[in-house]
């Protein structure tokens with residue numbers, strides 16, 4: 001993959017991280033992208049090597065020794081070097097000027113050493129003096145530098161600050177060198193010993209097979225060998241590209257870490273499809289408990305019955321209907337529209353919304369602690385309740401529109417039959433009254449019934465009219481119940497579809513954005 005492609009991917013990864021609330025790590029990645037594009041845009045094949053280290057270790061002296069003249073002042077007062085000084089091949093000075101301006105290096109000295117044409121050497125201020133601005137200056141400059149020679153002396157080779165730097169820069173180890181200066185103060189054995197100890201410590205800091213030079217800037221020992229090593233870096237451009245690619249890679253890893261994915265590996269979802277489906281199911285159940293389709297079905301049944309009684313009711317049924325209407329009972333128990341409209345009174349939406357919240361919180365639990373809060377915020381969990389509320393209002397409205405309590409052509413027929421039955425009943429009652437008044441003087445016809453034998457006709461008419469009326473009442477009631485249940489089922493199906501849709505759209509949309517961002521970041525490689 002070319003550097004450009006790598007940087008484009010990193011920029012996309014940073015955009016994805018920003019969209020899910022990870023502003024800080026996204027901004028850091030953007031800085032890397034911008035810095036790398038700027039660095040790669042400078043012409044020429046020269047890499048920048050900085051001499052870095054604590055005050056007084058001999059960075060300036062080392063540069064002077066390489067130059068064979070005083071390029072950077074060396075004094076007894078500490079710290080000495082306040083501003084970075086560049087030492088570049090004279091014939092590349094003009095070409096390097098924009099790069100030096102970018103590095104904010106104002107002092108440039110030239111040399112005619114052809115073997116060091118491919119490297120611009122910077123003498124930096126110290127990283128450990130009382131002058132804190134030196135440190136911040138170096139901190140700001142180091143990320144823009146292509147390679148570093150860390151200079152230590154027998155006193156400071158073990159400096160903790162240096163090692164802290166090294167640990168953070170371990171990924172750049174291939175572009176780091178180490179110079180143990182002031183070797184003139186050491187015996188041959190001590191040199192070996194210190195150099196070996198330094199190597200050991202560097203390995204411990206994560207720098208495999210470190211390149212260590214032992215020199216004396218004052219006496220010139222090891223300087224030619226060090227110069228030869230610098231000159232042997234054949235591919236300056238390659239070194240720069242490698243450095244920038246490493247920066248990009250590190251920034252990708254940081255993005256990956258922030259969203260809990262390994263770059264290049266398969267990205268496992270934060271919420272399994274099963275857990276997601278189960279959260280949606282629970283949300284629907286919670287919404288159904290509030291919407292109460294069986295309750296609505298009962299209301300519909302009562303309303304249908306009330307209406308049916310007007311046209312198809314028995315005498316008794318009509319009396320009951322009148323009583324219910326007068327006591328207001330009908331308005332309470334046979335008012336499906338009102339019952340639907342007032343769904344909010346039947347409980348909070350917590351039961352519908354909480355399962356979604358719980359699932360999202362559980363999903364975010366798979367993220368590193370530092371990213372949880374901003375990512376959860378970006379998921380917009382608060383929108384779920386509003387979306388479910390809207391969905392239920394819509395369902396209530398649509399269902400109300402369906403609620404025209406249906407009439408049936410059967411009802412007038414049943415009504416007519418009921419009237420006839422009522423008349424038969426009244427006739428039978430009158431007959432009995434007549435019998436009673438006549439004191440048994442009127443002969444009564446009998447009907448031969450199986451198993452019962454002869455039964456008086458008025459009794460047959462009386463009982464028959466009651467039974468037929470009751471059967472007709474039952475048929476009406478069953479019909480009304482069927483209508484109520486059909487509407488209740490339709491309502492339940494609507495609640496199921498609409499709430500599941502609201503949960504997917506509002507509740508899970510944020511999670512989907514997060515998952516998409518994680519896939520983008522995980523695919524950066």
Ligand SMILES: Nc1nc2c(ncn2[C@@H]2O[C@H](COP(=O)(O)OP(=O)(O)OP(=O)(O)O)[C@@H](O)[C@H]2O)c(=O)[nH]1
Nearest residue numbers: 055056057058059060061079080081126182217218
């Ligand atoms: N004995 C000995 N002294 C050295 C050597 N190199 C440098 N010095 C002395 O160490 C002191 C510091 O040298 P500098 O080159 O100014 O050190 P520096 O790392 O540039 O220091 P700052 O600019 O303050 O960060 C000076 O007094 C040098 O003379 C060396 O190889 N041997």
Ligand SMILES: [Mg+2]
Nearest residue numbers: 059060080081
């Ligand atoms: Mg100096």
